[in-house]
Amino acid sequence: MSQKIRMPERDPQIRKRDFNQVNTGYTQNEMLAEAKRCLQCKNPMCSKGCPVEVDIPVFIKYLSEDNPKKAIKILNQKSSLPAVCGRVCPQENQCERSCILSRNGESVSIGNLERYAADIFAKDNDNNTVIEKNNIKIAIVGSGPAGLTCGGDLLKMGYDVTVYESLHDTGGVLRYGIPEFRLPKEVLDIEINKLKNLGMKIVLNTLIGRTKTVQELFDEDYKAVFVAVGAGLPVFPMAPGENLNHIYCSNEFLARVNLMRSFDFPNFDTPVYKGKNVVVVGGGNTAMDSARTAMRLGAEGVKLVYRRSENEMPARKEEQRHAKEEGIEFVTLTNPVRFIGDERKFVQFVECVKMELGESDESGRKHPKEVEGSNHVMEADMVILALGLHPNPILSSLTKGLNTNTKGHIIIDDNFMTSMPGIFAGGDIVGGDTVIEAMGMGKKAARAMDKYLKNLE
Amino acid sequence: MYKIVSKKEIGPKVHSCEIYAPEVAKNGKAGQFIIFRIDDKGERVPLTIAGTNPNEGLVRIIFQEVGKSTAQLASLNEGDSIKDFAGPLGCPTDIKHYGVVVAVAGGVGAAEVLPVIKELKKAKNKILTIIGARCKDLIILEDELKQESDSLLFATNDGTYGRKGFVTDVLKEVMNKEKINIVYAIGPVPMMKAVADITKEKHIETVVSLNPIMLDGTGMCGACRVTIDGKTKFACVDGPEFDAHLVHWEELSSRLQLFKNLEQISLDNFNHRVECKCRKK
Numbered sequence: 002m003s004q005k006i007r008m009p010e011r012d013p014q015i016r017k018r019d020f021n022q023v024n025t026g027y028t029q030n031e032m033l034a035e036a037k038r039c040l041q042c043k044n045p046m047c048s049k050g051c052p053v054e055v056d057i058p059v060f061i062k063y064l065s066e067d068n069p070k071k072a073i074k075i076l077n078q079k080s081s082l083p084a085v086c087g088r089v090c091p092q093e094n095q096c097e098r099s100c101i102l103s104r105n106g107e108s109v110s111i112g113n114l115e116r117y118a119a120d121i122f123a124k125d126n127d128n129n130t131v132i133e134k135n136n137i138k139i140a141i142v143g144s145g146p147a148g149l150t151c152g153g154d155l156l157k158m159g160y161d162v163t164v165y166e167s168l169h170d171t172g173g174v175l176r177y178g179i180p181e182f183r184l185p186k187e188v189l190d191i192e193i194n195k196l197k198n199l200g201m202k203i204v205l206n207t208l209i210g211r212t213k214t215v216q217e218l219f220d221e222d223y224k225a226v227f228v229a230v231g232a233g234l235p236v237f238p239m240a241p242g243e244n245l246n247h248i249y250c251s252n253e254f255l256a257r258v259n260l261m262r263s264f265d266f267p268n269f270d271t272p273v274y275k276g277k278n279v280v281v282v283g284g285g286n287t288a289m290d291s292a293r294t295a296m297r298l299g300a301e302g303v304k305l306v307y308r309r310s311e312n313e314m315p316a317r318k319e320e321q322r323h324a325k326e327e328g329i330e331f332v333t334l335t336n337p338v339r340f341i342g343d344e345r346k347f348v349q350f351v352e353c354v355k356m357e358l359g360e361s362d363e364s365g366r367k368h369p370k371e372v373e374g375s376n377h378v379m380e381a382d383m384v385i386l387a388l389g390l391h392p393n394p395i396l397s398s399l400t401k402g403l404n405t406n407t408k409g410h411i412i413i414d415d416n417f418m419t420s421m422p423g424i425f426a427g428g429d430i431v432g433g434d435t436v437i438e439a440m441g442m443g444k445k446a447a448r449a450m451d452k453y454l455k456n457l458e
Numbered sequence: 459m460y461k462i463v464s465k466k467e468i469g470p471k472v473h474s475c476e477i478y479a480p481e482v483a484k485n486g487k488a489g490q491f492i493i494f495r496i497d498d499k500g501e502r503v504p505l506t507i508a509g510t511n512p513n514e515g516l517v518r519i520i521f522q523e524v525g526k527s528t529a530q531l532a533s534l535n536e537g538d539s540i541k542d543f544a545g546p547l548g549c550p551t552d553i554k555h556y557g558v559v560v561a562v563a564g565g566v567g568a569a570e571v572l573p574v575i576k577e578l579k580k581a582k583n584k585i586l587t588i589i590g591a592r593c594k595d596l597i598i599l600e601d602e603l604k605q606e607s608d609s610l611l612f613a614t615n616d617g618t619y620g621r622k623g624f625v626t627d628v629l630k631e632v633m634n635k636e637k638i639n640i641v642y643a644i645g646p647v648p649m650m651k652a653v654a655d656i657t658k659e660k661h662i663e664t665v666v667s668l669n670p671i672m673l674d675g676t677g678m679c680g681a682c683r684v685t686i687d688g689k690t691k692f693a694c695v696d697g698p699e700f701d702a703h704l705v706h707w708e709e710l711s712s713r714l715q716l717f718k719n720l721e722q723i724s725l726d727n728f729n730h731r732v733e734c735k736c737r738k739k
Contacts, residue, residue, distance in 0.1 A: 167676045169495055169502070169542040177678075206544035208676055211490075212481050235680040237690055244683060244690065244709055246716050253679035261501065261673070267727045270501035270526055271673075272720035346712035393677055395695060 005107040006035040010323075017296050017327035020181040020264060024088070029067075032117045036065035039109045042101055047111060050099035052441025053086075053150070055079045057096055057111055064114055072118040081153030081196060082146065082175075082440065084123060084188045087116025089179060090437045091317050123191050132199070135159040137454060140223040142209045142396065144193075145173020146436045147229035147428030150443030151450075153196050158451050162201050163223075167208040170260065173231050175436065177260040178252070180290050182297070186259075210399035215424065224457070225423045225450050228411060229443065232429040233393025237386060238282070242340030245348040247274050251283070251291045251387035258294055276383025279303045280351050281329075282337055283387030284314040289321065291385040292329045303329050304379065308336040308356050308369045334358070334369070338376070340384060350378040392430050400424075408432070417446035418453065425450055459539035460494075463516055469598040471523040472566060473532050474508070480515030482507075482545045488573040489551030489667065489699055492517065493675045495542035496530055503527045504672045504694075506570040506644075507546060517543070520569030520598070526724040533732065547675045548698045551577065551665075557639035559583045560632060561607075562625050562653050564590040564645025568599050570667060571644050575606045578642075584608050586632055590625035590649065594618035626652045638662050643702060647711050654702035664702035668693050671716055685709050 009025045010016075016023050027035065039061040047057040056075050063072040076083040092098075092112035100108035137160050141152040144166040152162045170176055171193050175184060197203065207213060209230075218226055235250035237243050254273070257263040261271035279295040281288050284307035292303045305324065307314060310333050314321060325331065332353075339352040355375035358367035392409040404412045404420035411419055411426040419426050427433065427442030461478040468474045482492060486507045493502045509518035523529045534540070551574050559578050563571040568589050575585045587607040591597045592615045604610050612620025613628045621628055625645075632638070633656070641664040643653040650666045657664040670682040670693050677695035684693055685706035691697065 167544065168674060169544070177674075206542050207481065208544065208547065211546055212485060212544070214485075233677040234692065234695070235678075237680070237683075239690075244685060244713065246712060250680035253673055253681045256673055256679050262499070266720065267724045269499045270724055272717045272724065274717075274720075345715070346709070395677060 003038050005038070005110055006031045006113075008110070008113050013323075013326035013328070016182065017293070018299070020297055022185055023182050023323055026120055027113055027117045032064060032114065033067060035110050036061050036114055038102065039065065040101060046099035046101060047096040047109075050095045050097075052095065052437050053079050053444050055096075055115075060118065061109065061111070061114055064118060069118045069121045073122045076115060076118055079444075080440070081150050082192045083115055084119035084192055085146070085175060085184060086437060086440070087112050087114075087119055088184050088188070089175075091435060093318065095437065120188075123188065132157060133159050134161065134200075136161055138163070138221075138223045139450065140165060140218045140226045141229065142226060143167075143173060143229040143231055143428070144171040144203060145229060145231050145428060145439065146175060147231075147433070147439035147443040147446075148173070148227065149193065149196060150440040151227045151229065151427065151447045152201055152443075153199070154444055154447035155450065156196065156199050156201055158447070160451075164201060164203045165207045165209050165213075166203060166205050167212075168260070169205055171203055171205070177256040178287065178290070180255065180259055180294050182293070183290070208395065210396040215396070215400045215403075219423070224454055225425065227443075227446055227450065228396060228419070228424060228426040228430060229428040229439070230393045230396050230430050232390035233395070234391040235386070236388040236390060238337060238388060240337055240339055242342060242348070243386070245340050245342040245346055247276065247348050247382060248340060248384040248386065251281075251287045251385050252390065254291055254385050255287070255294065258298070264298060273298065274383055275299050276381075277301045278381050279383045279385065280337075280379060280381040281305045281385045281387060283307065283389075284309065284316060285387060285389070286316045286320055288387035289316045289324045289329075291387050293324055293327055295383070295385065296327055296329065300383075304332050304381075305329050306332045306335050306337060306351070306353060308334065309358065309366060310334055313358075313366045332379075336369070336371070337384075341378070348381060348384055351381050351384060352376060352378045390429070392432075397430075416449040416453070417442065418449065423453070459541060460543040461539045462534055462536055465534075465536050468520070469522075469596060471532070472520065472598055473523075474518060474520045474569075475531075476511070476516040476518050477540070477543055478515055479517050479543045479545075480512075482517045482543065483510045483512045483515045486510045486517060486546035487550035488553065488577045490546035490548050491675070491698060492519065492543055492545030493547060493672070494519075494531070494540055494544075496527060496534075496540045498541065500530075500541065501527055502542075502673060502675065504547070504669070504675055506667070506698075507573060508569045509573050509576075517545075520566060522566045525721050526728045529725060529728055544675070548694055549696070551642075551699060553577045553581050555581050556583055558636055559585050560629065560636075560638050560641045561585060561587045562590075562629060562641060562643040562645070562649075563588070564625060564649040565596065566598070567645035567649075568597075568603060571642065572599060572602055572606065574642060574644075575603070579606050586636065586638075587611070588613065588625050588628045588632070589620075590614070590628075590645070591619075592616065624652070625649060626656055629653060629656060633657075633660060633662070640665065641702075642666075647707060647714065650702065651705075651707040654705065654707075658703045665699050666702040666705065667698045668700060668705070668710065669698070670710060670713055
């Protein structure tokens with residue numbers, strides 16, 4: 002069986018000091034060779050593994066015939082953000098895992114092919130799609146992956162869509178969270194501009210709940226609202242010393258660098274601390290992004306401290322490999338218990354304990370336990386905590402009648418409708434976890450909202 | 459873009475501006491703040507709302523030139539616009555009838571206390587206001603504060619206006635004369651801490667408005683975390699007002715020092731660009 006064509010990558014020694022893309026994308030020949038590996042199954046499993054239901058074999062077939070124009074049409078039918086998905090989706094757990102080739106070898110590189118098709122037409126704004134408008138107003142709260150997908154789909158159904166964003170720029174986590182070297186902001190801008198050209202209105206600097214209430218949206222004649230405000234409130238370890246200076250939550254560190262462009266300080270106004278010995282705590286993609294960003298800002302050493310072993314790390318395998326190649330030191334089965342500062346309250350050491358894995362817990366992963374007497378310290382002038390996020394409480398706490406569960410997630414029914422008629426929700430605010438999962442929910446919610454609105458008429 | 463509709467210098471390097479932002483003006487309340495960003499390269503800067511005029515869609519902000527962004531904002535004129543102006547953010551002040559309210563403000567804190575006492579006065583409270591400054595010239599908004607206060611007292615470090623000394627000296631005198639129901643304090647951290655120390659002894663409920671470093675201001679990043687009664691809280695979502703007796707003041711002070719060096723570099727760069735003429739030929 003033919004071998005998978007590897008995604009070309011830049012030399013780790015060079016890329017670890019700049020913010021340019023790590024994966025450079027297939028050449029035409031590489032694309033053709035990879036697309037031809039697809040067996041064009043009669044009953045394709047890959048599409049079933051895609052949260053936004055892309056017709057995968059068909060777009061790959063067009064690519065194999067060197068017809069990327071038709072390929073991107075197929076992708077656009079289902080996905081509003083193919084250039085983003087091709088880069089950040091965990092394909093290995095979704096479409097590629099279901100690929101028949103993966104049973105006896107390596108799956109088709111569906112993500113890499115998707116990226117090729119999307120990138121080739123990035124600049125091309127060939128939008129002949131004529132949409133029949135129905136003039137029904139819909140408000141989307143949050144311009145992250147769930148909101149953009151839901152809004153994009155409703156737009157294509159003819160609705161009048163306005164997206165409200167609390168920050169000064171669009172994209173949510175795609176802009177403030179995911180670094181330039183994985184997802185260039187130019188790529189994101191191009192995809193969002195395509196949605197704007199289709200008629201999506203985007204209103205920035207508007208925190209729904211505070212600037213304007215959900216009720217006020219209905220007063221302005223919006224017929225339905227999709228709440229996709231994402232995660233907020235970072236989780237802190239509740240360990241002594243966690244508020245010492247230069248201990249950051251990954252969201253703050255990444256937003257400073259990605260959203261505020263502080264890597265280019267003082268050309269840009271927002272400062273960021275450039276740590277020498279950086280300790281990142283966590284094992285997810287955000288932890289990898291934080292560690293690799295710290296390295297790019299000039300760190301001498303970056304340690305990634307994770308309480309379980311590498312097998313349990315939730316980060317994508319590719320991100321883990323990239324991080325290691327760039328010199329990030331993985332310190333697994335280790336957990337911080339205390340942060341120690343100098344007399345000015347700047348962090349100096351992290352006190353950790355060794356962990357061992359016990360029984361599997363409800364997440365199916367082995368539960369880590371402290372090894373008694375294993376306390377030790379590591380030096381750090383900067384610590385970045387990537388321990389996950391609680392749902393953002395602002396909108397739900399300020400909207401009477403909108404029910405949340407004990408974790409603070411907005412409760413939705415099978416049709417993505419909340420406890421309030423006409424208000425739908427999706428993405429991290431209902432308990433989603435990844436970009437593509439949020440997009441999948443946005444897509445299904447759009448369909449449910451369309452059905453709801455048709456029944457209202 | 460958000461237009462600067464009016465601009466006035468109300469003290470040395472202290473400016474009062476009205477910004478056209480109808481939605482913020484409509485829902486903004488006393489105690490809340492906004493975040494502005496001047497241009498595409500700007501940082502996000504939180505400022506307390508000093509007042510609103512919903513009919514004309516105006517939000518009043520009062521700021522002192524301390525860093526790069528405030529110096530740059532001060533360099534703009536009426537009719538100019540700024541890129542971003544988001545709000546209202548944070549929880550509004552709990553306005554109700556308390557009885558006797560003592561409002562204590564230091565420096566530009568006077569601007570933040572003004573909308574609060576205005577609302578508290580409407581709620582039929584007796585308002586005793588104490589304003590502190592280094593010297594007479596640095597006292598701002600005297601007339602407006604007088605209008606909203608049943609009594610207005612001053613303390614200056616050099617004795618050029620009101621009592622010579624600190625706001626806490628005046629507060630102690632007021633405490634001896636009046637039965638106070640609540641103290642509301644806004645100003646530099648050492649001032650707020652000193653007020654809290656005095657009122658704690660006498661068990662007088664005290665509210666302070668905290669000003670930690672912020673980034674998004676919507677509960678996303680944790681930059682503004684403060685320790686209240688041993689628990690981590692986010693000033694942008696849970697605050698900015700907290701029970702003064704439960705605040706971990708040393709931590710707040712040290713966290714405010716975080717970017718001092720970098721902030722100075724940014725300000726020096728800006729001043730150099732403004733003053734240096736060689737590249738403008």
